[in-house]
Amino acid sequence: MLEISDLSARVAGKEILTGVNLKVNAGEVHAIMGPNGSGKSTLAQVLAGREDYEVTRGSVTFEGRDLLSMRAEERARAGLFLGFQYPVEIPGVNNVYLLKAALNAKRKAAGEPEVDAYEFLALIRQKMKFMQMSEAFLSRGVNEGFSGGEKKRNEVLQMLVLEPKLAILDETDSGLDIDALKVVSTGVNSLRGPQRAVVLVTHYQRLLDYVIPDQVHVLSGGRIVKSGDKTLAQELERRGYDWVMESRVA
Amino acid sequence: MNAALRSFEAQWRARTPDALQPIREQAMQRFLKLGLPVQRDETWRYTDLRSLAAQSFATAACAFNGALADEPLSLVDAEQRASTVVLVNGCPPALASIPAIDGITINSIRELAKVDPSFVARFFEPASDDDQRRWVLLNTALFTDGLYLKISTAVSAPLVILHLSSGEADQAAHPRIIIDVLPGSSATIIEHHVTRGDAAPLSNSNTHISLGTDAQIEHYRVYAAGAGASQLDALDIHQCARSQCKQFTIGLGGSFIRSSLEAHLSQPGASLESYSLLVGHEDRHLDCVNIVTHAAPDTRSRQTARAIASDVSRVIFNSKVIVKAGAAHSDSQQSCRGLLLSPEAEIDTRPQLEIHADEVKCAHGATTGRLDPDMLFYLLSRGLDRETAQSLLVYAFLADVLSGMSVSSARSAIESALISQLPDSQLLRKFR
Ligand SMILES: Nc1ncnc2c1ncn2[C@@H]1O[C@H](COP(=O)(O)OP(=O)(O)OP(=O)(O)O)[C@@H](O)[C@H]1O
Numbered sequence: 001m002l003e004i005s006d007l008s009a010r011v012a013g014k015e016i017l018t019g020v021n022l023k024v025n026a027g028e029v030h031a032i033m034g035p036n037g038s039g040k041s042t043l044a045q046v047l048a049g050r051e052d053y054e055v056t057r058g059s060v061t062f063e064g065r066d067l068l069s070m071r072a073e074e075r076a077r078a079g080l081f082l083g084f085q086y087p088v089e090i091p092g093v094n095n096v097y098l099l100k101a102a103l104n105a106k107r108k109a110a111g112e113p114e115v116d117a118y119e120f121l122a123l124i125r126q127k128m129k130f131m132q133m134s135e136a137f138l139s140r141g142v143n144e145g146f147s148g149g150e151k152k153r154n155e156v157l158q159m160l161v162l163e164p165k166l167a168i169l170d171e172t173d174s175g176l177d178i179d180a181l182k183v184v185s186t187g188v189n190s191l192r193g194p195q196r197a198v199v200l201v202t203h204y205q206r207l208l209d210y211v212i213p214d215q216v217h218v219l220s221g222g223r224i225v226k227s228g229d230k231t232l233a234q235e236l237e238r239r240g241y242d243w244v245m246e247s248r249v250a
Numbered sequence: 251m252n253a254a255l256r257s258f259e260a261q262w263r264a265r266t267p268d269a270l271q272p273i274r275e276q277a278m279q280r281f282l283k284l285g286l287p288v289q290r291d292e293t294w295r296y297t298d299l300r301s302l303a304a305q306s307f308a309t310a311a312c313a314f315n316g317a318l319a320d321e322p323l324s325l326v327d328a329e330q331r332a333s334t335v336v337l338v339n340g341c342p343p344a345l346a347s348i349p350a351i352d353g354i355t356i357n358s359i360r361e362l363a364k365v366d367p368s369f370v371a372r373f374f375e376p377a378s379d380d381d382q383r384r385w386v387l388l389n390t391a392l393f394t395d396g397l398y399l400k401i402s403t404a405v406s407a408p409l410v411i412l413h414l415s416s417g418e419a420d421q422a423a424h425p426r427i428i429i430d431v432l433p434g435s436s437a438t439i440i441e442h443h444v445t446r447g448d449a450a451p452l453s454n455s456n457t458h459i460s461l462g463t464d465a466q467i468e469h470y471r472v473y474a475a476g477a478g479a480s481q482l483d484a485l486d487i488h489q490c491a492r493s494q495c496k497q498f499t500i501g502l503g504g505s506f507i508r509s510s511l512e513a514h515l516s517q518p519g520a521s522l523e524s525y526s527l528l529v530g531h532e533d534r535h536l537d538c539v540n541i542v543t544h545a546a547p548d549t550r551s552r553q554t555a556r557a558i559a560s561d562v563s564r565v566i567f568n569s570k571v572i573v574k575a576g577a578a579h580s581d582s583q584q585s586c587r588g589l590l591l592s593p594e595a596e597i598d599t600r601p602q603l604e605i606h607a608d609e610v611k612c613a614h615g616a617t618t619g620r621l622d623p624d625m626l627f628y629l630l631s632r633g634l635d636r637e638t639a640q641s642l643l644v645y646a647f648l649a650d651v652l653s654g655m656s657v658s659s660a661r662s663a664i665e666s667a668l669i670s671q672l673p674d675s676q677l678l679r680k681f682r
């Protein structure tokens with residue numbers, strides 16, 4: 001589904017990604033962990049198509065297509081979804097309007113007709129109920145005045161409505177209370193399937209208790225320095241990142 | 251002396267004195283002494299009047315040779331039960347032709363001055379050297395006639411004053427409106443400035459709003475003149491105790507607009523909310539000045555301005571809050587946001603504060619930029635195409651001012667006119 005080879009990228013003139021290699025197959029869940037500032041969000045944003053992040057080397061294919069040659073909106077319509085670490089507030093743009101526009105953009109790209117108002121409302125209601133979100137959020141500006149946890153739920157709500165093939169969730173578990181973490185995990189698990197894949201960027205083992213990953217990677221200094229199965233996350237929790245760095249040197 | 255000044259002096263000499271002669275005389279002498287403002291003057295830094303000063307102007311006639319009825323002039327629809335009064339180049343219609351409106355008495359200023367000149371004189375500011383008032387002096391000296399509106403109850407239906415400017419570019423008109431809201435009364439007044447024909451006279455208008463104790467007004471001035479038109483407009487607001495003024499200034503027409511607002515919060519509890527929506531389009535030059543004076547304790551003012559500039563337009567928003575000695579617990583906010591939509595457009599904003607009292611709460615902020623790249627990326631990452639995402643953000647930028655308007659039909663008419671001057675207007679219409 002996703003194949004990243006030797007990806008390097010610069011932000012504001014600074015080399016942040018320094019040769020990332022990663023392969024995610026359909027049906028898999030991968031977790032990416034790593035110290036603060038190691039480049040996890042940069043990787044996520046480069047994959048989503050942020051233009052001010054300059055790719056200097058390497059390639060990325062998504063379902064066999066050259067991802068890097070696609071614009072952000074094309075990537076989204078092709079089934080890639082980024083759950084932002086810090087979702088931006090957009091006052092004046094209605095939350096429900098955005099959901100509908102996003103869904104229709106995707107349907108249009110797939111040659112499907114626009115969703116009709118009733119069908120759409122029924123879908124939204126069902127997903128919101130699932131996410132345990134009040135319908136009052138629909139009429140508010142996108143993320144406007146939402147608490148940290150509410151913003152993360154809103155990201156997952158968008159993901160559930162759009163049903164992406166590949167979801168990249170950047171610290172969607174940070175700032176969630178225990179109940180919200182369960183809701184979000186259920187949401188992510190509901191999306192698992194043989195045709196889909198999920199990449200979770202996280203600092204915490206506890207998310208991985210609910211969403212069991214097939215592989216865990218450690219990103220450090222802009223590249224993946226260690227990969228393993230779910231036990232790697234447990235080991236990291238116990239021994240910290242220094243251990244990874246030391247074992248590499250050894 | 252420049253050509254404009256000479257021509258205004260000639261007009262002054264040619265007119266027959268009326269009941270307001272002493273006031274007019276004072277204003278004209280002051281105007282001739284001070285001359286037209288220049289860029290050295292504090293509130294005229296960004297506006298060069300030299301080409302205007304080089305022209306001569308004759309008095310614009312009161313007549314309009316066209317059919318008003320078949321033109322879509324009104325900002326309000328039938329549902330609002332609004333009345334419309336049309337002023338052609340500042341001249342009011344025959345009073346008998348104005349429909350009676352419960353709670354509003356409408357008079358000609360000149361007729362009223364014949365009967366009671368000292369009453370009318372109360373609604374004229376003393377002649378002042380302040381540069382923002384220069385054109386008001388000229389209006390006082392030369393205005394042909396105007397409307398005095400007395401609001402004596404709570405009037406719910408809006409009243410539209412349609413200022414129609416018609417004639418030639420070498421003519422000038424000086425429309426004048428006095429709105430006197432008696433204690434405890436309230437009204438919604440919409441002043442709509444339009445032009446008819448390819449050329450239009452220079453319009454130099456003045457509106458005076460006086461709010462009695464506990465009085466309320468929602469006042470709109472919508473500049474919607476045609477391309478090429480030049481307009482100067484001054485609004486004076488005087489507020490008594492606990493009065494509330496909600497004011498909307500919407501600039502979306504003409505080539506040159508200079509708009510000023512001076513509010514005097516003279517008694518405790520007076521409150522002003524001013525909203526400005528300034529749209530720079532093509533080569534428009536739109537210069538807006540607000541001066542709000544807190545002259546009594548516990549007064550409150552909010553100024554919200556949104557400026558958008560595209561093409562090679564220029565938008566200026568200067569606001570100043572003055573808190574006089576003794577105006578303790580004054581509370582003021584000035585917020586201006588500018589959005590540049592083209593590399594050649596320009597927006598200048600300057601919020602200022604002048605505080606002579608203790609224990610006051612004054613906040614101000616001004617930002618100008620292009621569309622926020624984080625917001626744009628967020629929308630793109632959800633699959634919206636770039637044009638839609640950009641339009642959506644422009645629309646969102648305007649939304650706070652528009653949503654404050656309580657006359658829904660005026661709001662949608664204004665929204666529609668605004669949208670037609672923005673890039674991707676077809677797309678924008680979808681968000682409404
Ligand atoms: N616009 C920018 N300008 C300059 N430096 C940037 C910019 N964006 C990111 N960086 C830098 O790039 C590095 C990687 O940032 P990134 O956000 O990818 O880290 P991260 O691994 O997601 O960290 P965290 O765990 O704290 O979220 C950091 O040192 C950051 O300061």
Ligand SMILES: [Mg+2]
Nearest residue numbers: 040041042085
């Ligand atoms: Mg991050």
